[in-house]
Amino acid sequence: MASSRQFKLAKESELRVEVGPDMPLRIRLLSGTAEIFGTELPPSNWLSISPRSKIAVFTWNGATIELDGISEVEYVADETPMVSYVNVHAILDARRAQAKASHSSNVDSPQGPRVIVVGPTDSGKSSLCKMLLSWACKQGWKPTYVDLDIGQGYITIPGCIAATPVEMPIDAVEGIPLEMPIVYFYGHTSPTANGDLYKVFVKELARTLERQFSGNAEARAAGMVINTMGWVEGLGYELLLNAIDTFNCDVVLVLGQEKLCSMLKEVLKTKPKVDVVKLHKSGGIVMRNQKVRQKARSLKIREYFYGPINDLSPHSNIVNFSDISVYRIGGGPQAPRSALPIGAEPVADPTRVVAININRDLLHLVLAVSYAKEPDQIISSNVAGYIYVTDIDVVRKKITYLAPCPGELPSKLLIVGTLTWLEG
Numbered sequence: 001m002a003s004s005r006q007f008k009l010a011k012e013s014e015l016r017v018e019v020g021p022d023m024p025l026r027i028r029l030l031s032g033t034a035e036i037f038g039t040e041l042p043p044s045n046w047l048s049i050s051p052r053s054k055i056a057v058f059t060w061n062g063a064t065i066e067l068d069g070i071s072e073v074e075y076v077a078d079e080t081p082m083v084s085y086v087n088v089h090a091i092l093d094a095r096r097a098q099a100k101a102s103h104s105s106n107v108d109s110p111q112g113p114r115v116i117v118v119g120p121t122d123s124g125k126s127s128l129c130k131m132l133l134s135w136a137c138k139q140g141w142k143p144t145y146v147d148l149d150i151g152q153g154y155i156t157i158p159g160c161i162a163a164t165p166v167e168m169p170i171d172a173v174e175g176i177p178l179e180m181p182i183v184y185f186y187g188h189t190s191p192t193a194n195g196d197l198y199k200v201f202v203k204e205l206a207r208t209l210e211r212q213f214s215g216n217a218e219a220r221a222a223g224m225v226i227n228t229m230g231w232v233e234g235l236g237y238e239l240l241l242n243a244i245d246t247f248n249c250d251v252v253l254v255l256g257q258e259k260l261c262s263m264l265k266e267v268l269k270t271k272p273k274v275d276v277v278k279l280h281k282s283g284g285i286v287m288r289n290q291k292v293r294q295k296a297r298s299l300k301i302r303e304y305f306y307g308p309i310n311d312l313s314p315h316s317n318i319v320n321f322s323d324i325s326v327y328r329i330g331g332g333p334q335a336p337r338s339a340l341p342i343g344a345e346p347v348a349d350p351t352r353v354v355a356i357n358i359n360r361d362l363l364h365l366v367l368a369v370s371y372a373k374e375p376d377q378i379i380s381s382n383v384a385g386y387i388y389v390t391d392i393d394v395v396r397k398k399i400t401y402l403a404p405c406p407g408e409l410p411s412k413l414l415i416v417g418t419l420t421w422l423e424g
């Protein structure tokens with residue numbers, strides 16, 4: 001569909017739009033009020049929607065929307081779960097107000113809600129998180145967004161466990177402005193690569209946030225919204241339970257799966273302070289196959305270096321092999337054979353930090369730059385950012401990489417996992 005067209009939306013309805021891979025599409029609000037995943041559209045201004053986006057423009061009281069450009073799909077729907085979502089927001093808001101009124105950062109005093117959003121892939125978890133965060137910001141709160149979804153990685157890039165305060169409604173195009181996110185580099189897009197390491201980083205992140213909350217009553221009252229992976233069986237389920245426990249969640253929102261909801265209700269019934277709430281998934285969600293997910297991952301990494309609207313220019317740098325040290329986490333025996341009792345087999349340690357030889361295997365990998373000063377601090381340190389290896393010259397022992405900013409790397413300690421990227 002091309003050229004400019006208008007849609008008159010009745011109250012509590014939404015315009016769903018799917019943008020193709022190379023299609024330019026602009027959108028603007030002509031009258032009334034409307035929002036994209038919780039963030040209001042400014043009146044009259046054109047907003048460019050990124051290629052491959054699938055969005056819903058929802059209105060509470062009615063609106064006229066204009067589209068200009070090409071889309072793959074566009075239609076109006078009047079059946080949405082938005083009223084139930086905003087009801088949840090109202091309850092969370094009341095808890096925040098109660099926590100604020102108690103004026104205390106004492107661990108036993110009321111605290112803001114710690115909400116975890118769970119559900120299978122493509123159930124709308126990330127979209128619901130955005131809405132809850134943006135609506136909270138609109139009320140003046142600065143909630144903390146925690147992203148445990150290593151498969152997509154909304155805060156920085158896939159393969160990470162991260163958190164950031166959200167201070168204003170999330171921009172539909174540019175995402176969350178990142179001042180100082182706390183990021184741990186797990187380095188893989190599936191938890192099966194090293195489930196124990198995933199748990200270790202979840203614990204580190206929870207501990208860091210707990211420390212911040214104890215000194216910041218405002219953040220503590222605003223609480224957290226936690227996004228999770230869509231794998232809800234086997235190890236995925238175990239990691240969900242682990243996250244609920246580690247972050248001391250008191251609200252579990254289950255999207256679109258009865259079975260998961262009743263399983264969680266059953267295991268959490270011993271914790272009366274934890275509410276498990278089932279919510280319907282939106283009919284607007286389009287299922288994404290493996291290929292589309294892989295593409296989304298790749299785009300997310302591209303966005304890190306080039307900006308969400310191609311507004312950044314990364315820098316290419318060259319360093320000697322001897323100027324950096326690269327470490328892999330996991331694998332390798334926990335202790336040398338000589339240190340083990342006779343007959344005992346060495347066990348692979350999931351959190352062992354192993355120095356690796358720099359060679360062409362690093363080509364096209366994304367490496368994290370650790371804040372650690374020594375290798376033994378790598379597990380407990382978050383990361384400053386990432387570099388992308390574009391060339392390895394084994395003869396001259398030089399490595400060429402792309403970094404988001406010019407100048408020296410903030411640290412010489414780099415972490416490698418299995419996160420690859422083919423620029424494009």
Ligand SMILES: Nc1ncnc2c1ncn2[C@@H]1O[C@H](COP(=O)(O)OP(=O)(O)OP(=O)(O)O)[C@@H](O)[C@H]1O
Nearest residue numbers: 054055056121122123124125126127230282284285
């Ligand atoms: N109401 C809606 N109308 C149109 N598209 C929607 C709607 N809600 C969500 N989407 C789109 O559907 C896709 C899947 O939604 P979302 O990313 O929120 O699901 P998810 O459960 O977090 O997925 P995953 O676990 O796979 O990361 C996204 O592209 C999102 O923008």
